[in-house]
Amino acid sequence: METLTKAKKKTKKEKAIKINGAEAVVKSLLAEGIDLIYGYPGGAIMPVYDEFYKYQDKLHHVLTRHEQGAIHAAQGYARVSGKVGVAIATSGPGATNLITGMADAQIDSTPVVCITGQVGSNLLGTDAFQETDIVSISTPVTKWNYQITKASEIPEILAKAFYIAKSGRPGPVLIDITKDAQFGELDFEYKKCEKIRSYNPVPKMDKAQVKAAAELINKAKKPFIIFGQGVILANAEEELRELIEKADIPAASTLLGLSALPTEHEFNMGMVGMHGHYAPNVLTNECDVLIAIGMRFDDRVTGNLETYAKQAKVVHFDIDPSEIDKNVKTDVAVLGTVKETLVALNTIINQNINQKWHQEFKDLHQIEYKEIIHPEINPTKEKLTMGEVINAINNETNGEAIIVSDVGQNQMFASRYANFKQSKSVVTSGGLGTMGFSLPASIGAKLGAPSREVVAIIGDGGFQMTIQELGTIMQTKVPVKIVVLNNEFLGMVRQWQEMFFDRRYASTVMTNPEFTAIVEGYGIKAKKVSKRENLSAAVSEMIASKDSFFLEVIVEKEGNVFPMIPTGATVSDIRLK
Amino acid sequence: MKKEIYTISIYTENNLGLLNRISSIFLKRHINIESLTASSSEIENVTRLIIVASLTEESVKKVIGQIEKQIEVIKAYYHTNEESIYIQSALFKIKSNLLFDERQIQNIIKNSNAQIVTVSPEFFVIEKSGRKEEIEALYDELLPFGIMQFVRSGRISVTKEEMKISELLKKQLN
Numbered sequence: 099m100e101t102l103t104k105a106k107k108k109t110k111k112e113k114a115i116k117i118n119g120a121e122a123v124v125k126s127l128l129a130e131g132i133d134l135i136y137g138y139p140g141g142a143i144m145p146v147y148d149e150f151y152k153y154q155d156k157l158h159h160v161l162t163r164h165e166q167g168a169i170h171a172a173q174g175y176a177r178v179s180g181k182v183g184v185a186i187a188t189s190g191p192g193a194t195n196l197i198t199g200m201a202d203a204q205i206d207s208t209p210v211v212c213i214t215g216q217v218g219s220n221l222l223g224t225d226a227f228q229e230t231d232i233v234s235i236s237t238p239v240t241k242w243n244y245q246i247t248k249a250s251e252i253p254e255i256l257a258k259a260f261y262i263a264k265s266g267r268p269g270p271v272l273i274d275i276t277k278d279a280q281f282g283e284l285d286f287e288y289k290k291c292e293k294i295r296s297y298n299p300v301p302k303m304d305k306a307q308v309k310a311a312a313e314l315i316n317k318a319k320k321p322f323i324i325f326g327q328g329v330i331l332a333n334a335e336e337e338l339r340e341l342i343e344k345a346d347i348p349a350a351s352t353l354l355g356l357s358a359l360p361t362e363h364e365f366n367m368g369m370v371g372m373h374g375h376y377a378p379n380v381l382t383n384e385c386d387v388l389i390a391i392g393m394r395f396d397d398r399v400t401g402n403l404e405t406y407a408k409q410a411k412v413v414h415f416d417i418d419p420s421e422i423d424k425n426v427k428t429d430v431a432v433l434g435t436v437k438e439t440l441v442a443l444n445t446i447i448n449q450n451i452n453q454k455w456h457q458e459f460k461d462l463h464q465i466e467y468k469e470i471i472h473p474e475i476n477p478t479k480e481k482l483t484m485g486e487v488i489n490a491i492n493n494e495t496n497g498e499a500i501i502v503s504d505v506g507q508n509q510m511f512a513s514r515y516a517n518f519k520q521s522k523s524v525v526t527s528g529g530l531g532t533m534g535f536s537l538p539a540s541i542g543a544k545l546g547a548p549s550r551e552v553v554a555i556i557g558d559g560g561f562q563m564t565i566q567e568l569g570t571i572m573q574t575k576v577p578v579k580i581v582v583l584n585n586e587f588l589g590m591v592r593q594w595q596e597m598f599f600d601r602r603y604a605s606t607v608m609t610n611p612e613f614t615a616i617v618e619g620y621g622i623k624a625k626k627v628s629k630r631e632n633l634s635a636a637v638s639e640m641i642a643s644k645d646s647f648f649l650e651v652i653v654e655k656e657g658n659v660f661p662m663i664p665t666g667a668t669v670s671d672i673r674l675k
Numbered sequence: 676m677k678k679e680i681y682t683i684s685i686y687t688e689n690n691l692g693l694l695n696r697i698s699s700i701f702l703k704r705h706i707n708i709e710s711l712t713a714s715s716s717e718i719e720n721v722t723r724l725i726i727v728a729s730l731t732e733e734s735v736k737k738v739i740g741q742i743e744k745q746i747e748v749i750k751a752y753y754h755t756n757e758e759s760i761y762i763q764s765a766l767f768k769i770k771s772n773l774l775f776d777e778r779q780i781q782n783i784i785k786n787s788n789a790q791i792v793t794v795s796p797e798f799f800v801i802e803k804s805g806r807k808e809e810i811e812a813l814y815d816e817l818l819p820f821g822i823m824q825f826v827r828s829g830r831i832s833v834t835k836e837e838m839k840i841s842e843l844l845k846k847q848l849n
């Protein structure tokens with residue numbers, strides 16, 4: 099009788115089974131619904147790789163060509179799928195190669211879990227072969243990190259890792275696992291983590307604050323919304339749209355907020371910031387109520403804080419209390435997920451009409467269109483411009499592609515000129531500005547959203563920072579489209595040298611290899627275009643291709659991105675040339 | 676804005692790496708930590724850190740925000756000197772012969788409310804608890820006689836205001 103009830107209890111609770119730590123890592127990943135991870139093997143993580151071999155039908159491992167590639171791919175995956183990206187590497191150099199990606203994911207709030215092998219716990223602190231104190235090294239660039247030294251800790255710590263990475267304001271988590279913990283045995287039982295007593299991921303919404311926000315917005319004559327990635331992370335795109343339409347508010351995006359509102363939406367005024375659009379930057383300093391939604395007032399957005407939106411009352415919606423008043427003093431702060439707070443706000447917001455105010459945006463946009471946009475996409479000069487290449491891609495993809503831009507001029511042109519119809523269409527390294535991000539991130543993006551077209555836009559400089567990931571594309575056959583905008587310069591730095599250093603082009607000239615030959619060496623179809631008449635056919639061949647495809651476009655060497663707010667200048671002093 | 680001395684009290688879970696995370700919040704902003712003490716608190720398994728630093732109120736608020744963001748931090752507070760009750764302790768090691776040869780030393784010890792903790796043939800040790808200034812005053816008085824060793828602890832402090840950490844912990848678990 100007694101044994102019977104005991105047995106019953108066990109099946110009910112899910113049986114604990116005896117396995118080793120390495121297998122527990124795999125089973126924990128599976129329990130979290132992970133079926134795809136990115137990584138690179140090595141000594142200290144071999145027991146886990148051995149389990150990958152056994153579980154390969156359930157858990158697909160993408161072998162990148164560098165650990166940096168693995169974590170950027172995991173980031174790309176996370177950004178388009180909303181799921182947690184997982185990157186895995188060995189100890190020492192494998193682990194340190196993940197650092198740039200962790201810093202990138204930390205500053206861009208991307209949920210990633212990194213797993214690294216570590217030397218045996220008896221060797222810790224002895225300068226053993228490939229021992230690095232990755233927990234200390236990664237501390238400032240992770241949301242949380244932990245070193246596992248006992249097999250029995252694995253399920254609980256990994257459950258915590260996933261919970262922390264994806265809850266609240268997402269971020270990267272690193273779990274370092276000593277080799278003996280991978281070999282050690284444990285009774286495996288997995289319970290998802292749902293709470294940590296010291297951690298409050300979503301602050302409680304304060305209805306009084308929502309009301310105060312609504313009062314300011316309802317009274318506003320010139321309200322203006324700046325939305326950021328917080329809207330996408332909270333799946334609040336619909337609520338944002340409802341607010342904008344109901345209260346008739348012009349809205350602009352941060353770099354990472356792009357695609358949360360369709361480009362073509364009539365109230366979408368474009369992008370704010372250093373190379374953002376003219377009207378929203380200028381009118382930031384004209385609005386009477388500035389409504390910031392899921393954004394963090396980065397210095398690339400605000401320019402000089404002393405002269406930023408001083409005339410406006412500021413309402414800030416965010417999930418992270420430490421963002422409130424960090425850079426810009428707010429009049430009303432509404433904490434909580436942007437979804438929850440916008441739902442509450444929308445019920446008490448009044449319908450409004452701000453026609454004259456909208457007209458101010460339209461008038462300024464006309465100036466930008468005439469002086470910058472029109473000549474960029476309809477150039478009279480012989481050489482191709484970056485803007486016209488992006489425009490050709492728009493025409494071919496109908497604004498339905500995920501655009502994974504790198505860093506530099508290519509990124510700004512992609513962000514300014516690409517059209518987006520649906521959310522999660524932009525993957526780019528915003529806060530860190532990591533050159534080399536886009537090629538590996540595009541691999542993850544395509545694997546995270548296989549039904550969507552994924553186009554990487556990269557400069558000739560950034561391409562060569564992670565060019566080895568062409569090998570990953572070759573091996574996995576992931577059909578990403580790669581566009582290199584070749585200006586034979588480190589273009590963005592060159593532009594600054596032109597503008598602020600009297601054209602002293604110190605170390606920005608690039609002598610480049612024949613990229614198409616390299617790409618073809620990897621068995622990827624490649625094409626090079628330098629003439630306008632060949633551009634649209636080449637883009638259309640690329641988009642039509644079922645396989646991955648590489649397109650190099652030789653563009654104007656000394657093209658510049660405008661408008662521009664020089665570093666530290668006032669947003670409204672944005673320069674058109 | 677004017678800089679002031681703030682006592683930052685942090686209630687945390689026990690965790691090896693947390694101190695590293697917290698000190699890097701100060702490091703990153705070039706804020707010098709004047710003293711740091713870690714100890715158990717009134718709640719089981721909860722550690723209390725006390726950090727003293729000189730900074731503006733605006734920056735202490737931001738620092739608290741960053742500290743509270745750390746996963747294992749339960750709650751962080753900042754207080755001015757007026758809002759807290761605080762002391763530090765110090766140990767002075769002095770040559771034993773002085774205690775008998777220099778009568779004055781005995782008076783100094785008595786007047787400063789310090790205690791002799793140990794006496795050996797070679798040296799004796801005085802312990803003094805109090806405000807930093809009191810300890811410094813004693814130091815200055817003893818200096819002419821020769822101090823073999825001196826050490827001062829970090830500040831420990833309790834607040835005049837109630838903390839309600841247990842309630843907070845209960846709330847976050849539900």
Ligand SMILES: Cc1ncc(C[n+]2csc(CCOP(=O)(O)OP(=O)(O)O)c2C)c(N)n1
Pocket residue numbers: 504505506507508509531532533534556557558559560561583585587588589590591
């Ligand atoms: C890893 C890294 N190193 C250096 C920089 C500084 N940086 C920013 S933009 C840029 C030039 C990028 O050149 P390229 O990739 O050719 O793109 P372009 O600007 O020409 O489009 C550089 C060097 C950076 N952002 N990231």
